Amino acid sequence: MDKEIRKNIREVGGLMTLGLEMGISVTLGYFMGSWIDNWFGTQPIFLILCISFGFGAAFMAVYRAYKIAKDVDNQGEINGAGSSR
Numbered sequence: 001m002d003k004e005i006r007k008n009i010r011e012v013g014g015l016m017t018l019g020l021e022m023g024i025s026v027t028l029g030y031f032m033g034s035w036i037d038n039w040f041g042t043q044p045i046f047l048i049l050c051i052s053f054g055f056g057a058a059f060m061a062v063y064r065a066y067k068i069a070k071d072v073d074n075q076g077e078i079n080g081a082g083s084s085r
Helices: 004-018 016-040 046-078
Strands: none
Touching: 004 016, 004 046, 016 046
8 A cells, every 4th residue: 555545544544533532531430420429428420520521521522533634734735636626
């Protein structure tokens, strides 16, 4: 396989894991928050806090993927293979 094709597949593969990363971060926040609340008896303070951190982590994953996609698009435009806008 050509080096350029491998690089593109690797970049797309990283973007394809975005949904999984988002789901895991929110789910992990839910279970950690529930466990801490049960341990301290502070229902639902830590649940809300940890789910908020999970959503924050999911947002950061989306932002990171956006930056990667934008960089890839800009590299394509520099090399003459970008979209005409």
